[in-house]
Structure formats: structure tokens, C-alpha cells
Amino acid sequence: MTEEEAKAEREEAERLIAQINHLKGQIERALIENRNLQNELVTLVENVYELAQRTAAMDVEVNQSMAYVQKRVKEVDISTSELFALIDDLTNSYFAFKNLSTATKNVTQFTDEYFTKFKFYHELRRISLGYVVGLDAHICSDETMRKKVESIYLQNTEYWLAYASMAVMLWANNEEEAAKRAMTKALSKDYFSSALYFLLVNLRFTRVDAAKKWYLCYLDRVDMENLGDEWQYLLQAYLSGVFGVDKEFHHLIHQCFTDLLTQMESMHPQYGNRVIDKTMVYSNSYIHVTDYEFETLRRHCTEYEELKNLLSQAEKNEVLAMHFRKVWEDRTKPESDLFQRIENILYNLINAYDKEEFKVIKNRRYNEMIITAKGDLNRAQQFFNIEYPVEKMTRSLDNLLFQWAFEENDDRVDISVKKFAISYLKKWIIKGFMQYGETYRREEKEKYEISIDGWLGACDENSYEDTKNELENYYNNNRILDTLKDKFVLIFIGMIFSALVVLAITMFHFNKIPLVIGILLGVVGGFLLWRRIVDMQSILRAKRENGCLLLKTALDELKEWRKLYKAEDAKNSDLVQVFENIES
Structure with a gap:
């Protein structure tokens, strides 16, 4: 065999070996693919089985959903009027909630405005009272107090207390001319509050003769048919016995109040009926909304608002009884120390709201009424108009007595003044509340209209x-x-x-x-x-x-x-x- 033939055989053998190896590789790949196909087949069979199970479960779920939908469709078909009623209720609830939300925001806003805008008022009140009664002597010196008051005094504020306090400080330092100028300025800003302030300050320092003169100055200018809010502090002083340091002075004050009450009853013979009517109006407009809701009646009784209002009116009996019982059973005893009693009255006088302050307080109070009325703007406005009349009411003693008796804000009227007013008016208030009960009872019906x-x-x-x-x-x-x-x-x-x-x-x-x-x-x-x-x-x-x-x-x-x-x-x-x- 030649070399060429041997070479050809080797090449052929290598080619055949390569083909055999290639075929072996193909066979192995085919075996692998076959195993993969078998695995995929097993997976597919399992998937088909799982799909069948899921299909069955879905069939049950779909049938249940369809049954639910069919039921809901039937319900809507049966009671479309209820659906519309619910939509109306939702709309009303939305607006009530919106009113409540706005009122809550406004209360916060007016509270912040009050303590921000009138911050120096509160500071001035603390200084004024501290200077007179010595409460802040351990905190700051008289000189420091005077500098703070002077800074407010020189700003030409409209607040009478700044000038009245400055007058007392100047008087205490024997600066007579400057004290007179400050006193005159205080009287020009608010004559009656300033006069009463000077009266009480003189009583505090047992200057009875000077206090008498200020009392006569007060009476000389006051209109008995149009008294100011400060009159209650004079009454509080009388009731607490601070004028008892001088029998003549006490008798003078006693005679003044006695004559004023006698004059009031003689000039207003129908006063009792007016108190009865005012009690009725107050009770009807008093803000109280029952917490009870009757869902079916609300949707199907055409007189539901009357029912709810009638229950609210009846519930006021307990609310008002609790309020007046709390007032009358208040066991706060007057201070045994005369000076402490005078200081308490001074505190109330000094903390009385100024005109600008009162505007902010009224705005805040209105929004508080909206919250109490659960978003009912009309109800809140009615009671607000009674508590703060739009038309300027003649502030005669007869009107003030009723206002003091029914005042809810304890910061505005002292408890002794409230008790005095209530005890004086009680016989007419009783008739007013009895008539109030008779009035709402007449609104009750034996039968009410139901619409279905x-x-x-x-x-x-x-x-x-x-x-x-x-x-x-x-x-x-x-x-x-x-x-x-x-x-x-x-x-x-x-x-x-x-x-x-x-x-x-x-x-x-x-x-x-x-x-x-x-x-x-x-x-x-x-x-x-x-x-x-x-x-x-x-x-x-x-x-x-x-x-x-x-x-x-x-x-x-x-x-x-x-x-x-x-x-x-x-x-x-x-x-x-x-x-x-x-x-x-």
C-alpha cells in the first residue's frame, strides 16, 4: 500500500469518526430534547388539570357574582326611590360636614387672632392688676411694670385700661399733673369703666371718701334706661359686701338698687310678660340637636324634621335644668378677706372684653354655635341673634337682668350676679318654661304621614x-x-x-x-x-x-x-x- 493510499484511508477514517461523533452528539441532543418534551408534557398535563380546577372555581365565583349582581339589580329595580333618597341624604350630610369643617377651622383661626392681635391687652391686664394688688411684686419691679405700661400709653391706644393704669402708677409716684392727664384720657375712652375702676382702686386702698366721689361721678353720667356692661361689676361689688366698710356708703348703694328695681317695675308694668316671652324665645332658639336618628323614618316620613325637632325641643328640658341647677348649686363662697373680694371684682372688670376684642369673640362664638348645631346654619344664626342681637337693644336694667340670668359664658357674668338675676326673675321664668312645654306639646300629632x-x-x-x-x-x-x-x-x-x-x-x-x-x-x-x-x-x-x-x-x-x-x-x-x- 502506497503512502498516498494510507493517507487517504486515514483521512477517511478520521472523517468517519467525526461523522460518528457528530451523530452521537445529535443522538444525545435528541435524547435531551425528548426528556424535555416528556417533562413539558407532564407539566402540560398538570397545567390542564389545574386549569380545569381553576375553571371550576371561577365558574362558581362567576355564578355567585352574577347571583349577587342580579340580586342588586332587583333591589335597585324595587327601590329606586330609596336610592335617590340616599343620594339626597349623602348630599345633605356632605354640606353639613362642610359647614362643621369650616366652622372648626374658623374657631381655631379666630382664637389665634384673639391671642395674637390682643396679646398686649392680656399683658396690660396682668400688669394693671399686679400693680394694684401686688400680685406680681415677686416677679418684676414697679419700675419694670411702669415702663411696659408707658410703652403702650405712648402708642395712643384706644384701650381705656392703658390710661387708667398709667394714672394709678403716676398717682402712686406723686406725679399729680401727669396722673390727672392720664385719668382724663381714660375717662374719654370709656368713662363708666374707668370711673368704676378708680372707685374700686380707692376702695382697695381704703380711701372711702374718694370712692364715694367716684360713685357719684358714675351716677351723675349714667343713663338708667341705657346702662353699660360695667353695671354688673357694681352689682357684684354690692352683693359681695365690699361697700360695707362704710355704713353710709353701703346704704347709699342699697338705696340706689332698690329704687332702680322699684322704678323698673313701675315703668314697665308688663315686664313679667316680657320675661315670659323672652324665656319662650330663648328656649325655642336654644341650640340643641338630638343625637337620635331614625333611618327608616328619615327616608319615608314626610314630617321627619318635625319629629326630630320635637324630640330636640323636649330634650332641652334636661339640658337647661342641668345648666341652671349647676349655676344655683355653685357653692363658691365669697372671700372672707375684703381686699380679696375687691381684687376679684377688679379682675372681672379689667378682663371684660373691649369693643374690638368683642368682635373677634362674637365671630368665634358664632362658629362654636354652628358646631353645636351640627352644621345647621339657620339654627345657629337664630340663637346667635338672641345672644347678640343685630338691632342694638336698650340696655335698661330689665334687659340686663334677663341677659345675666341666661348668660352661658361664665367669663362674662359673675356667678353672684347670675344668682341674683335668676332669683329676682324666677316667678316669670317658671311660667315661661311651663308655656314652653305647652307650646311644643301642641305640635305633637297622633298620626304622621308615611310615604312608600x-x-x-x-x-x-x-x-x-x-x-x-x-x-x-x-x-x-x-x-x-x-x-x-x-x-x-x-x-x-x-x-x-x-x-x-x-x-x-x-x-x-x-x-x-x-x-x-x-x-x-x-x-x-x-x-x-x-x-x-x-x-x-x-x-x-x-x-x-x-x-x-x-x-x-x-x-x-x-x-x-x-x-x-x-x-x-x-x-x-x-x-x-x-x-x-x-x-x-
Whole structure:
């Protein structure tokens, strides 16, 4: 064998070996792919099994969902009026919540404004009282106090207390001319508050003769038919006995108040009736909204607001009784020390709101009333107009007595003044509250109108069976009308009518396509109309059952309302009893 042949055989052998190796590789790859295919087949079989299980579960879920949807559709079909009523309630709740939110924000805003804008007022009050009674002697020197007051004094503020305090400081330092100028300035800003302030300061330092002179200055300028708010501090001083340091002075004050009360009753013979009327107005407008809600009555009683208002009116008996009982049972004893009593009156006088302050306080109070009235702007405005009349009220003693007796803000009227006013007016207040009870009782009805699905009937809480029969007769008499009013019935009738129109046209202009369309439209419309009429029977039956259930629930709620109302109404006698137990 030649070398070339040997070389050719080697090359052929190498080629064959390479082919064999290539085939082995292909076989191995085929085996691997086969194993992968087997694994994929097993996975696919498992996936198909899992898919079958999930499909079954989905079928159950879909069926349940469809059943729920069908139920909800039927409910809406039965009670669309309830749906609209709920939408209205949601709208009203939204606006009430919006009013509450705005009022809450405004209360915070006006509170911040009060303590920011009138910050120096509060500081001046502390300094003034501290200087007179020596309360702040351990905190700062007289000189420091004087510098702070002087800085406010030199700003030409409109606040009378700055000038009155400066006058006292200058007087204490024997700067007579400067003290007179400051005193004159104080009197020009607020004559009556300044005069009373100087009266009390002189009493505090046992300068009785000077105090008498200031009292006479006060009486010389005051109009008894148009008194100021500061009159209550003079009454507080008299009631606390601070004028007892001098018998003549005490007798003078006593005679003044006695003559004023006698004059008031002689000049206003109908004063008692006015107090009765004012008590009635106050009670009716007093802000209180019951926490009780009766959902079914709210949606189906046309007089629900009257029911709720009547219960709120009756609940006021307990609220007002608690308020006046708390006032009268207040056991705060007057200070045994004469100087301490004078200081307490000075404190009240100094802390009385200035005109600009009072504007902010009124704005804050109005928003607090909105919150109390649960967003009812009309109710809040009514009570606000009573507490802060738009028209300037003549501030005669008769009006002030009523204002003091019914003042809710303890910061504005001292408890001794409140008690005096209440004890003096109690015989008329009793009649006013008794008439208040009689007034709202006349608004109670034996029967109230209930409206369900267009039916309207007057019924009481014990007339369920008779009312139920009326309601069922209403449903039975309106079955055909309710069926014809159904939108699907109207659509299917429209389909049948359209089919008749198409067929009528083909009678004159024959065409196969419109003929087929008309026949199919008529057949489908007729079939769907028949099915809908069948469905409407069950819908109307469910509607009747739902209506009867609503009627029963409404009457049960009416019974509960009546029970609550009677219980609260009985407390009117407790309110009257509070005043009957008061000693004149």
C-alpha cells in the first residue's frame, strides 16, 4: 500500500469518526430534547388539570357574582326611590360636614387672632392688676411694670385700661399733673369703666371718701334706661359686701338698687310678660340637636324634621335644668378677706372684653354655635341673634337682668350676679318654661304621614295591620301601571311597534330583507316582553314585601320615638322644679 493510499484511508477514517461523533452528539441532543418534551408534557398535563380546577372555581365565583349582581339589580329595580333618597341624604350630610369643617377651622383661626392681635391687652391686664394688688411684686419691679405700661400709653391706644393704669402708677409716684392727664384720657375712652375702676382702686386702698366721689361721678353720667356692661361689676361689688366698710356708703348703694328695681317695675308694668316671652324665645332658639336618628323614618316620613325637632325641643328640658341647677348649686363662697373680694371684682372688670376684642369673640362664638348645631346654619344664626342681637337693644336694667340670668359664658357674668338675676326673675321664668312645654306639646300629632313607593298614608305606631292592608291594596291596584312604567317593558313594546311599522311598509314595498328583519324584531320583542312581564311579577311581589317591611320598621321607629319623646317631655316639670326650689 502506497503512502498516498494510507493517507487517504486515514483521512477517511478520521472523517468517519467525526461523522460518528457528530451523530452521537445529535443522538444525545435528541435524547435531551425528548426528556424535555416528556417533562413539558407532564407539566402540560398538570397545567390542564389545574386549569380545569381553576375553571371550576371561577365558574362558581362567576355564578355567585352574577347571583349577587342580579340580586342588586332587583333591589335597585324595587327601590329606586330609596336610592335617590340616599343620594339626597349623602348630599345633605356632605354640606353639613362642610359647614362643621369650616366652622372648626374658623374657631381655631379666630382664637389665634384673639391671642395674637390682643396679646398686649392680656399683658396690660396682668400688669394693671399686679400693680394694684401686688400680685406680681415677686416677679418684676414697679419700675419694670411702669415702663411696659408707658410703652403702650405712648402708642395712643384706644384701650381705656392703658390710661387708667398709667394714672394709678403716676398717682402712686406723686406725679399729680401727669396722673390727672392720664385719668382724663381714660375717662374719654370709656368713662363708666374707668370711673368704676378708680372707685374700686380707692376702695382697695381704703380711701372711702374718694370712692364715694367716684360713685357719684358714675351716677351723675349714667343713663338708667341705657346702662353699660360695667353695671354688673357694681352689682357684684354690692352683693359681695365690699361697700360695707362704710355704713353710709353701703346704704347709699342699697338705696340706689332698690329704687332702680322699684322704678323698673313701675315703668314697665308688663315686664313679667316680657320675661315670659323672652324665656319662650330663648328656649325655642336654644341650640340643641338630638343625637337620635331614625333611618327608616328619615327616608319615608314626610314630617321627619318635625319629629326630630320635637324630640330636640323636649330634650332641652334636661339640658337647661342641668345648666341652671349647676349655676344655683355653685357653692363658691365669697372671700372672707375684703381686699380679696375687691381684687376679684377688679379682675372681672379689667378682663371684660373691649369693643374690638368683642368682635373677634362674637365671630368665634358664632362658629362654636354652628358646631353645636351640627352644621345647621339657620339654627345657629337664630340663637346667635338672641345672644347678640343685630338691632342694638336698650340696655335698661330689665334687659340686663334677663341677659345675666341666661348668660352661658361664665367669663362674662359673675356667678353672684347670675344668682341674683335668676332669683329676682324666677316667678316669670317658671311660667315661661311651663308655656314652653305647652307650646311644643301642641305640635305633637297622633298620626304622621308615611310615604312608600308613591303611597302616602297617615298612621300611628299601633296601626300596622290596617295600614299594611292599605299598602297592599295600593300595590295590587297599581300592578299594571307599574309594569307599563318599567323601562324594559317600554323598550320591548317599542321593538314590537317598530316591527309592525316595518311589516306595514313591506306590504306596500315588498322586500325580503325588511320582511325578515320585521319578523325577527317582532318575535324577539314579543318573547322578551313576555319574559319581562313574567319577571315583573316576582319584582312587584318583592316590592310589595319590601314595602310592608319598611312600613313595619317605620312604625317600630315611630313607637321608639314616641317613647323617647314622652320621657323627655316629663322632664319639663324637673326644669320648673329647679326654679321653684330657688329662694328669692
